[in-house]
Amino acid sequence: MKHSIKKFYAIALVAVLMLSMLSACSSSEDTKTTEPTAAPAATKAAEPTATPVPTEAPKDLGGMEIVVGNWWETDKEPTTQKEEDTLAYRNEMMEKYNFKIKNVNLGSWTEYQEIVVSSIMAGDPAADVFVMDQKFIAAPLQQGLLYPLETLKNFDFTQEKWNQQVLDLMKFNGHNYGMAIGKMEPRLGIFFNKRLFEEAGIDPELPYELQAKDEWNWDTFTDLCAKLTRDTNNDGTPDVYGLASFSKDFFRGCVYSNGAQFIGKSDDGKFINTTGDAKFLEALEWGISLYDAGYHMPQPEGSNWDWFIQPFIEGKVAMQCAEEYKVNTWKDMEDDWGFVIFPKGPNGQMMTVFTENIVVMPAGLDPEYAENVAFAYNLFTNTTPGYEEEDWRANYYPVFRDARAVEETLPLFYEPDHGTMSYLPLIAGIDYGDVCYDLDARALTPAESVEKVQQLWQTFLDTANGVESVAQ
Numbered sequence: 387m388k389h390s391i392k393k394f395y396a397i398a399l400v401a402v403l404m405l406s407m408l409s410a411c412s413s414s415e416d417t418k419t420t421e422p423t424a425a426p427a428a429t430k431a432a433e434p435t436a437t438p439v440p441t442e443a444p445k446d447l448g449g450m451e452i453v454v455g456n457w458w459e460t461d462k463e464p465t466t467q468k469e470e471d472t473l474a475y476r477n478e479m480m481e482k483y484n485f486k487i488k489n490v491n492l493g494s495w496t497e498y499q500e501i502v503v504s505s506i507m508a509g510d511p512a513a514d515v516f517v518m519d520q521k522f523i524a525a526p527l528q529q530g531l532l533y534p535l536e537t538l539k540n541f542d543f544t545q546e547k548w549n550q551q552v553l554d555l556m557k558f559n560g561h562n563y564g565m566a567i568g569k570m571e572p573r574l575g576i577f578f579n580k581r582l583f584e585e586a587g588i589d590p591e592l593p594y595e596l597q598a599k600d601e602w603n604w605d606t607f608t609d610l611c612a613k614l615t616r617d618t619n620n621d622g623t624p625d626v627y628g629l630a631s632f633s634k635d636f637f638r639g640c641v642y643s644n645g646a647q648f649i650g651k652s653d654d655g656k657f658i659n660t661t662g663d664a665k666f667l668e669a670l671e672w673g674i675s676l677y678d679a680g681y682h683m684p685q686p687e688g689s690n691w692d693w694f695i696q697p698f699i700e701g702k703v704a705m706q707c708a709e710e711y712k713v714n715t716w717k718d719m720e721d722d723w724g725f726v727i728f729p730k731g732p733n734g735q736m737m738t739v740f741t742e743n744i745v746v747m748p749a750g751l752d753p754e755y756a757e758n759v760a761f762a763y764n765l766f767t768n769t770t771p772g773y774e775e776e777d778w779r780a781n782y783y784p785v786f787r788d789a790r791a792v793e794e795t796l797p798l799f800y801e802p803d804h805g806t807m808s809y810l811p812l813i814a815g816i817d818y819g820d821v822c823y824d825l826d827a828r829a830l831t832p833a834e835s836v837e838k839v840q841q842l843w844q845t846f847l848d849t850a851n852g853v854e855s856v857a858q
Contacts, residue, residue, distance in 0.1 A: 445761065447485035452762050454489050455513030457498040461489045472770040479765045487762055499525060506531040511748035514759045518564070518744045523556075524814035526746070527563060528850055533747040533756060534561035540760035541565070547767060552742055555807050558655065564744040567767045569778055570805075572710035572796050574639055574728060574739045576607075581721040582626055582704040586614050593726045594790045597798070602736055604643075604672055607729040611681035614704035627683035629676060630694040631707040633826035634818040639707050640673040641666055642739050642806055644731030648818065649809040649847075656851045657813060659843050661821065661836045665733045670832035672731065674825055685826075709741075710796075713785045725791040727798055738799045740807045815846035 464470040480486055492512050493501050499522040505512035506526065518526075526532050535541055543553055549566040556564030580590035588610065589595070596602040611628030618625045629636075641647065646666040650658050660666065676682050683703055685693055697703040699719050706712075707728065716723055727736045747756065782792045799805045810816065820839050824830040830838065 445483060447483050447758050447762065450485050450758060450762075452485060452487040452515070452759055453513040454487065454515045454517065454763075455492040455502070456489060456517040457491065457493060457495045457519075459489070460491050468770065468773060468776075471772060475770045476766055483762070483765070485758075485762050487766060495519070498522060502526060503529070503531060506748045506750070509750065511750075514747065514751075515763055516746050516748070518746055520741050520744055520811040523564065523744055523746070524812050524850065527558070527812065528814060528852070531749050532563040533749050533751060534563060535565055535747065535760075536562040538757055538760040540757055540764050542764075547769065549742070551740070551805075551807050552744055555809070555812075556744060564746050566742055566744055569800060570740045570742045572738070572782075572799055573741055574635060574707065574709055574737075575795065575799075576705055576707055576726050576728060577698070577712060577716065578705045578724050578726070579698070579701060579703070579721050580723060582614060582701060586616060586626075586704070588613060590722075590724070591790075593724060594794060596729075597726045597736065598794060600736070602726060602729045604729055604731050608676065608679075608681075611676055611705070612679070615681045624680065624683075625702070627697075627703050628681040629705050629707075630683035630697055630703040632692070632694060633822040635709065636707040637670060637673050637822040637825060638739055638808075638818055639728035639737070640669040640731070642808075643728045643734045643737040644669040644672075645734035647806075647808065648821070649813060649816075651809060657809060657847050659840065659847060661839055661843075665731075667832055667836055668733070669731060670821075670825060670835065674832055677826075677828070717785070722787050724788055725786065726795050727804060735803050736798070738805050740799075740805055741811065742807070813843075813846050813850045815849075816843050 464473050476487075490513060492498060498519070501512055502516050502518070502522065503525050507529070536543065543562070543565070547567055549568060549570060551570065552564060552566040553562055556562055576593070578590075578593055583590040583592065592610075593602065596606050614626065614628035615624050616626045617623060638648075644665050646663050646669055647660050648666075650660040652658050683694070683697060694703070694706065695715060698706045699716065701721050710725070713725075727738055730736045747759065751759070779792050779796060782796060783789065786792050810818065816839075820842065821835050824835050824838070825832065
């Protein structure tokens with residue numbers, strides 16, 4: 387069955403959906419490093435295990451074209467052996483079941499949400515499957531514009547390939563409106579400058595040692611900040627600071643590492659404001675104490691919002707809380723650096739906070755057409771035969787300066803006690819900055835920043851809690 391959207395994409399290239407695109411973040415930075423860490427040789431299984439086939443296979447999809455929308459690029463030619471093998475496998479599937487699937491750039495990151503929402507509301511979705519930044523989910527979800535995926539028999543969400551945290555995140559009113567494949571992209575952690583550790587008389591491997599012994603906590607972090615903040619020329623002003631970060635990254639780490647969160651979910655599935663929790667306030671108070679002690683570098687007058695990046699590159703800041711993709715920013719940095727998880731608070735665990743691209747389908751599709759889309763997309767998300775045993779860490783070795791970040795920190799992220807997802811991006815109209823910006827500017831105290839968002843956020847939460855079921 388044809389869908390009316392196909393008229394918009396007659397000139398687009400017909401190729402395959404690259405699995406790696408699903409985990410792409412909005413950053414367009416290059417991923418090379420000047421001194422890549424050597425990775426173990428990739429292994430390809432000698433005898434591929436059988437790949438699951440979808441329900442009711444084989445079937446003929448009648449030559450239908452399926453559009454997968456994103457905001458970064460269209461399909462590209464393979465550049466590695468794995469990509470060539472994946473292309474061959476997917477071409478085989480397309481020929482066998484008589485369909486075509488293509489990756490289409492629908493617009494820029496800033497345009498994308500409006501394109502998705504307006505096209506679905508007009509009854510002519512710009513794609514059959516949309517890859518969504520987590521920040522784009524709130525509006526279509528609240529307006530009932532997403533298809534309940536669990537109603538499609540060609541999706542079996544008990545399969546290992548599906549990301550269960552995303553499935554749990556996207557459950558509302560008994561329905562599932564979003565999915566993702568495989569492991570989530572690594573996110574929040576602490577980068578540290580090894581040369582500055584050595585110059586302060588500290589073992590540059592100490593953060594890794596503390597992390598390995600489960601002794602990487604607020605106290606040890608504070609102690610390091612104190613030792614790393616140094617006035618080397620005795621003029622009364624530090625020449626090196628222990629810490630400088632984007633406030634939304636740093637205070638988010640403080641909150642989640644103390645067992646708190648910005649937005650929670652009640653037993654009946656409603657979003658609730660959890661900033662009033664005592665553990666939340668305790669986290670903000672600890673975070674701002676590092677400012678009070680002079681360990682956090684002050685923002686230079688008249689500087690841009692991202693002022694904190696250059697001081698870390700230049701070796702004026704020893705540690706920075708940031709997301710993993712900053713490896714691209716540090717790729718030409720002269721000093722060596724490492725990467726560990728955010729330290730644990732007295733009521734929490736060492737913690738990272740994931741933000742994941744989420745795959746959705748538009749509401750209103752004819753059920754038979756939706757089943758065919760699910761059938762095809764399920765095929766394209768299967769692991770390429772021969773690569774079932776591939777080490778997921780292999781892609782990260784080239785972008786880090788040491789192996790310990792890849793072999794110790796990143797696996798820790800995926801342990802249940804040390805990785806979480808936030809509900810806040812699912813609420814339209816609110817932002818981490820509502821709490822963090824005033825703290826960072828020292829305009830409000832932690833208690834005042836919490837009080838500020840109670841009434842401010844309630845209207846948006848009430849709207850979000852009005853999500854209606856769109857079951858077909």
